[in-house]
Amino acid sequence: MIDIQLLDTPLSPQQCLERVQNAAAGGINLFVGTVRNQTKGKPVVRLEFEAYAPMAISELYKIAQQIQARWPAKHIVIHHRVGTLEVGEIAVVIAVATPHRLASFQACQFAIDTLKETVPIWKKEIFEDGEVWVAAHP
Amino acid sequence: MIDIQLLDTPLSPQQCLERVQNAAAGGINLFVGTVRNQTKGKPVVRLEFEAYAPMAISELYKIAQQIQARWPAKHIVIHHRVGTLEVGEIAVVIAVATPHRLASFQACQFAIDTLKETVPIWKKEIFEDGEVWVAAHP
């Protein structure tokens, strides 16, 4: 089961976990990315996430399919938030269930690493004195 | 904050997650170990976990302290279940929050790997035709 969603409402890690849980799984790894209160010491007021939705969903599916080709991960959930997020809010939840634990760690880390490289989602950090598209410039 | 618990009631990953969440965290890794329905193809009916409680708690604290010495992990939760568990139930939840994601994966994996080597907790698998203390024999 692959469950990919872009949502403009708060994400539920508990729901993601429940969706991957199954009787054949021994290990479930969950990664939760949250909005930090600062970047390089500068206080962050809020974040804005923007996605090219159809392609973002398609690229997230590709990640899940790559995982299933490499690891025995029956169930994979990737939920990504879009819109305005306050400090502490959850931007992304990834859940992977595998028979043994090592694969769940490896697959979940592969998912977040690849997401950050390939999925067309953009994050703008809003500071008190301006705003910056994250990672746009070298 | 270090939160270590041995519990004879169902574990709550959501509660563990909420306890580690904080405004300085960017990445939270959660490992959830569940009871598999089979071991080497043989159907498992249920598991029984037994702990030498005071030492188990002390060893779990040591793991959390080792994590804090090696990674910038402000908050660590390790909850382990004891008693009788049915297939699909959660045996352990580990949650680690760090400023950046890589450390959360490394620290969480260190926690479960070390737990399985040093913490005095024992698991008995109950099959239809017998029972086995897991990993007791070579």
Added chain:
Amino acid sequence: MELTILSFGIAKDIVGGPQCQLNVPAEITAKELKAQLLQQYPAFQDLRSLAIAINNTYATDDQVISPTDEVVLIPPVSGG
């Protein structure tokens, strides 16, 4: 031919909106389109990267763009 190009993130700021029209030679490739954009909007040269997506997929350099394709500018992504 006239091409409609969608932009996101900082690319939207650089071209001045989520959508723009560009006059390009027929049978232009993704690589050639990118070269034209870098020239027409020099601010793109300051980015870490700029990719072109055609119909929801990253384009290859030599991929030919047809007028009915959905063409999207992908500046450096930063999800997660």
Added chain:
Amino acid sequence: MELTILSFGIAKDIVGGPQCQLNVPAEITAKELKAQLLQQYPAFQDLRSLAIAINNTYATDDQVISPTDEVVLIPPVSGG
């Protein structure tokens, strides 16, 4: 001296209960205690490992056991 020893997991099955009394020489070390146990209960020889905990901590081989210590047999652990 008389030593009270607590057991868990398969060690409990081997010694026949969660607690047993053992007559040991005074000032016995953890290593010597283990040797005596392996002899007295040969089933311990079949285990992957057997550790001794003294007062909630893994004992070192040369650690001397006093009669008031809490001594616990730790067969291979399998938590998680």
